Amino acid sequence: MKPILEIQNIGKRFTIGHEQGPYLSFRDKITDLFKASKSKKENFWALDDVSFDVQPGEAVGIIGRNGAGKSTLLKVLSKITPPTRGRIISRGRMASLLEVGTGFHQELTGRENIFLNGSILGMRKKEIVSKFDEIVDFSGVEQFLDTPLKHYSSGMQLRLAFAVAAFLEPEILIIDEVLAVGDAEFQKKCMGKMNEVNKAEGRTILLVSHDMAAITNICSRAILLEKGNIKMQGSASDVVQQYLLQASKYTSSGIISAENASGTKAVKFTEIKLFQSENAEKRYVNSIATSGNVGFEVTLENDLPHHVKTYIAITVFDNRGNKLFTLDNLYTNQPLTLHTGRQTVVCVLQDLPLLPSHYFVNLWCSDGYETFHTVENAFKFEVEKSDVFQTGKIHNINQHGFFFVRNEWSAVN
Amino acid sequence: METASKREYVIGPDNTSFFNWKELWDYRELFYFFTWRDVKVKYKQTALGLIWVFLQPVFMVLIFTFSLRMVLNYESSLPYPVFVFSGLVLWNFFSAGVNNAGNSMVSQSNIIKKIYFPRLVIPLSAVISAGFDMLIALLIFIITLFFFQVPVNLSVVYYWPAAILITLIASVGAGCWLSALMVKYRDFRYVIPFLLQALLFLTPIIYPITPRTSIWVTYVMAMNPMFAAIWFFRTPMMFDTTPNTLLLVSVISGVLLFLIGTGYFKRTERYFADLA
Numbered sequence: 001m002k003p004i005l006e007i008q009n010i011g012k013r014f015t016i017g018h019e020q021g022p023y024l025s026f027r028d029k030i031t032d033l034f035k036a037s038k039s040k041k042e043n044f045w046a047l048d049d050v051s052f053d054v055q056p057g058e059a060v061g062i063i064g065r066n067g068a069g070k071s072t073l074l075k076v077l078s079k080i081t082p083p084t085r086g087r088i089i090s091r092g093r094m095a096s097l098l099e100v101g102t103g104f105h106q107e108l109t110g111r112e113n114i115f116l117n118g119s120i121l122g123m124r125k126k127e128i129v130s131k132f133d134e135i136v137d138f139s140g141v142e143q144f145l146d147t148p149l150k151h152y153s154s155g156m157q158l159r160l161a162f163a164v165a166a167f168l169e170p171e172i173l174i175i176d177e178v179l180a181v182g183d184a185e186f187q188k189k190c191m192g193k194m195n196e197v198n199k200a201e202g203r204t205i206l207l208v209s210h211d212m213a214a215i216t217n218i219c220s221r222a223i224l225l226e227k228g229n230i231k232m233q234g235s236a237s238d239v240v241q242q243y244l245l246q247a248s249k250y251t252s253s254g255i256i257s258a259e260n261a262s263g264t265k266a267v268k269f270t271e272i273k274l275f276q277s278e279n280a281e282k283r284y285v286n287s288i289a290t291s292g293n294v295g296f297e298v299t300l301e302n303d304l305p306h307h308v309k310t311y312i313a314i315t316v317f318d319n320r321g322n323k324l325f326t327l328d329n330l331y332t333n334q335p336l337t338l339h340t341g342r343q344t345v346v347c348v349l350q351d352l353p354l355l356p357s358h359y360f361v362n363l364w365c366s367d368g369y370e371t372f373h374t375v376e377n378a379f380k381f382e383v384e385k386s387d388v389f390q391t392g393k394i395h396n397i398n399q400h401g402f403f404f405v406r407n408e409w410s411a412v413n
Numbered sequence: 414m415e416t417a418s419k420r421e422y423v424i425g426p427d428n429t430s431f432f433n434w435k436e437l438w439d440y441r442e443l444f445y446f447f448t449w450r451d452v453k454v455k456y457k458q459t460a461l462g463l464i465w466v467f468l469q470p471v472f473m474v475l476i477f478t479f480s481l482r483m484v485l486n487y488e489s490s491l492p493y494p495v496f497v498f499s500g501l502v503l504w505n506f507f508s509a510g511v512n513n514a515g516n517s518m519v520s521q522s523n524i525i526k527k528i529y530f531p532r533l534v535i536p537l538s539a540v541i542s543a544g545f546d547m548l549i550a551l552l553i554f555i556i557t558l559f560f561f562q563v564p565v566n567l568s569v570v571y572y573w574p575a576a577i578l579i580t581l582i583a584s585v586g587a588g589c590w591l592s593a594l595m596v597k598y599r600d601f602r603y604v605i606p607f608l609l610q611a612l613l614f615l616t617p618i619i620y621p622i623t624p625r626t627s628i629w630v631t632y633v634m635a636m637n638p639m640f641a642a643i644w645f646f647r648t649p650m651m652f653d654t655t656p657n658t659l660l661l662v663s664v665i666s667g668v669l670l671f672l673i674g675t676g677y678f679k680r681t682e683r684y685f686a687d688l689a
Contacts, residue, residue, distance in 0.1 A: 080527070081683070081684070081686045082425075086426075087423055087424060087425035089421060089422075090424065103524045105450060108454065115446060148457075
């Protein structure tokens with residue numbers, strides 16, 4: 001069978017002018033004429049010689065750090081921007097979902113927006129009419145169908161947008177990171193729908209996500225991009241594991257780099273360390289034994305000229321990208337007031353009931369209104385084998401799950 | 414797009430210089446929805462709604478009648494308000510069409526960065542939604558003709574569709590050109606109103622061409638598609654002799670504007686998403 005998509009030696013070059021914005025103005029052109037040296041321009045290859053095939057019915061995940069070229073690849077595939085080199089042969093009707101609710105208009109009603117958005121996504125009017133009831137049902141906003149969109153909550157808008165997209169019936173579906181939004185229940189519903197589209201209906205899916213669990217759940221194959229090149233491809237779980245381990249190469253030091261970070265950066269993380277305390281003495285470690293008193297020590301820098309109340313979240317993932325737990329002072333209701341400059345914060349855990357494996361940490365901080373700093377893969381640590389129950393028997397992560405729980409057994413009556 | 418199914422296509426860096434008409438036809442429903450949205454949104458939140466379509470040309474006619482009649486040496490068989498109105502029906506279409514279309518690519522950059530469709534759909538639908546207002550203005554104009562009891566030569570009423578066609582071609586050409594330029598140079602945001610204002614006074618809309626007007630001045634005026642459009646539109650009401658060469662110059666300028674405008678648009682459209 002011929003591949004449904006053949007990507008052959010795709011390259012995309014952007015020219016970065018260092019002295020100008022993304023668009024030009026006549027004034028710049030005119031002042032350039034009088035300048036002795038032309039403003040310096042630099043070529044940047046967002047994609048460089050990328051080739052791969054996709055078979056009909058496959059679900060392929062595309063992963064990589066920020067700036068690896070994932071979104072550019074999707075934009076080239078969906079014809080939004082042309083490649084500078086190479087070519088793509090496509091043998092099926094393609095629909096791309098780089099954003100939910102593209103073209104939604106705030107003044108129009110929900111009903112009107114379903115038609116507008118469906119049409120922008122490439123659905124025929126006939127198709128939208130025939131699926132209209134299902135779309136409304138999936139979105140769960142039937143009461144507000146004739147209300148202008150501007151009166152919808154952001155969650156409702158998202159549901160409506162997703163509902164329209166869920167009923168697209170292309171042969172190839174291209175999705176960028178759209179699962180990152182919405183409440184957990186709705187995300188689950190969307191994941192279910194995507195699995196159904198791929199497995200039951202046999203449609204081809206290309207998915208870009210930072211959510212490694214979504215990649216391993218939906219995709220059979222994954223492609224790891226790095227600096228515009230394919231670094232690795234293979235089964236989704238292998239590639240995800242490799243990516244996380246490789247990412248940890250940068251991160252086991254605990255120093256936070258600017259990569260994989262976003263937010264306003266008014267307050268930002270500079271360092272994270274894991275420590276184990278024995279007799280009130282702290283020991284910084286990268287690998288710890290299961291159980292025992294441990295904690296995270298996080299250093300932040302407040303660039304604001306005043307004190308700021310800060311919420312910090314530390315999320316721990318396993319090596320398949322499953323989110324295991326989050327330590328968050330919003331939930332313990334212990335907001336921390338940070339003064340201007342550097343400050344270190346400590347989060348002490350009574351127990352770390354993780355089974356031996358590698359783990360990865362994401363960081364997030366906010367004042368409760370805006371996100372200051374989000375860092376993906378900020379830190380990696382290892383949990384060593386240790387004889388928790390002092391029986392010589394040690395739990396195994398492939399067999400027993402993720403955690404150990406202290407337990408006592410006795411026969412009753 | 415069912416038709417596109419099973420068809421193999423290639424995405425590459427090469428660029429063809431012609432529009433893919435078949436693809437444009439495949440996207441005709443999107444074109445309809447964009448036009449429908451523009452019309453709907455325009456009148457949705459206004460208290461008077463559609464009445465504005467009536468009021469806009471009527472006010473313009475009143476203003477020009479009272480302010481210019483005293484100054485101008487107007488002598489014609491046509492009552493001055495009817496004369497002005499006959500010019501404004503198409504001028505307002507052209508002006509709104511060029512303005513909407515010129516701004517359309519930048520104002521919808523969020524859509525063009527996220528999804529593919531033939532980009533021409535955007536400025537085209539912007540022009541057509543302005544045509545909706547024109548049809549209503551035309552209706553009021555016909556009522557005005559009855560009101561002033563203007564004799565109309567019905568045997569040449571086919572000049573009207575010709576006039577509308579020239580206006581359409583000119584607005585699409587200018588609109589596409591300006592919208593593509595604006596993606597690249599934001600300065601055109603300020604150029605468009607200035608250009609339209611200048612053109613309003615350079616076209617014989619609110620004043621007639623008299624035998625006293627210098628022939629050179631008239632030739633310069635004729636290098637403007639709206640000159641012919643408005644002349645054709647007035648033909649059934651005014652029994653002036655037609656200066657054929659002037660009209661030819663004007664029609665050619667309209668066709669050139671269309672070809673250059675859409676050509677420039679086609680040449681640059683693939684990079685809109687990178688620039689917008």
